[in-house]
Amino acid sequence: MSYDLPVVEHRTSRGGRWLRERRLRIALWIAVIEAILVALTHDVSRWTVILLALISFAVYFFFGRDRQGTVRHVTWIAAASQALALIAVSLAFVVGMFVLVVAGVFAIVALVMIFSDRG
Secondary structure (H helix, E strand, O other): OOOOOOOOOOOOOHHHHHHHHHHHHHHHHHHHHHHHHHHHOOOOOHHHHHHHHHHHHHHHHHHHOOOOOHHHHHHHHHHHHHHHHHHHHHHHHHHHHHHHHHHHHHHHHHHHHHHHOOO
């Protein structure tokens, strides 16, 4: 007769296991909140997001990746959330530029139509 008991990983804490199970969800929510803040406020710019992303990547790769447990998961969450926020901000910039280009094309077409009207 065999029993399926949960296995506790060696050298992990309860908090570390809790973070590991939820780290992607936490990173996504942080990125969503940050993207909304960048979109709605002028105090937080895309340059702020880029700087935070570079710092969090460096902290994770040079410090957190080699650690065990909670420190590793917290630095992973920070780096992942900043990567997602950076993608969101970059996408918003590209879409924003596309909208401006389309508006410019529409304005040129409108001007051509107005000035070519001989009525």
